[in-house]
Amino acid sequence: MAKDGNGHAAAMRKLRRLVKGIRVAMMTTTTGDGTLHSRPMATCEALDEDGALWFFTSCETAKVHEINADHHVNIAYSDPENDRYVSLAGMARVVRDREKMQKLWSPMLRVWFPRGLDEPDIALLRVEVDRAEYWDPSAGLFSAIVSRVRSAVTGAPGFPARHGRIDLRHAEEQPRAA
Template identity: 40%
Template sequence: MTAQTIDTSKLWDMIGDIRFGMLTVRGADGRLYSRPMTTQNGEADRGAVIWFFMARSGQPLADLTASPDVNVAYADHDSDKYVSASGTARLVEDPVKKQELWSAAAKAWFPGGVEDPELALVAVLVADAEYWDVKANKAVQLFKLAKAALTGEPPTDLAEHRRARMR
């Protein structure tokens, strides 16, 4: 399957209601580590950048600073929507952007608010995204899977699957 350029609105249609993404970074030991992170994007921030708050003294920030190539994976099992977005992460020193993205939920992690010295703003500049959007209802999915098991032919048309170059 070849990559195609898509409107970023499709990406956000898929992940807009999913609060947490699994951010995967390469650690200093060369291994991959995934951690759940709260996506901070609001309605006005639905382009090819995914925003996160994280602790300045935490391992995730140290890891992505040393090796900025990252992946963010989203899954909504109830809606059968799955997204994998890869790109480059970077620390952003922008107090105005922090204020724009700030929410009451972030205060649980950063009690000092947007002025908290531990609060780091990280942008993931999405280069490529891949998604699977299952359109068939559960009964149709089960039927197609059962048929595939009986015939030995992989199921087809279970989901819309696309790879997209974002920039």
């Protein structure tokens, strides 16, 4: 991932703000026959200093086998109550770094890993994000009200969110009309 200073830092700040508080994401991988396979995943660290997402996993899962065969993944965050949606595409890999696992461990993870970090096949998934697409209500309250009134009057769907894309490889943002 290119880190060109201000552009990259600004893109990371924006993405961190957009995913803040959304604990569960849908991770999509590709199966051996090309089918897309999604499942919910609890985010342990969202966009660290290197722009990576971190998730705990067991090594003997379909997702790990799929990631080992094809590292491309999509991570989708959804916050419908606040009209916030973020889709992150990148490359995933399995990491068995005990120190990082200790840093990211949360007692809530015992639901999936009853023996904690002593589980024999526990690992982390590190997703290095390359591209992002988002829908964000930062257009403001007035725009949201106008969009909803227009939708109510005309029957046409209204969506007040700002839509944009960010290419983290080049740290450039491409705003789009919603």
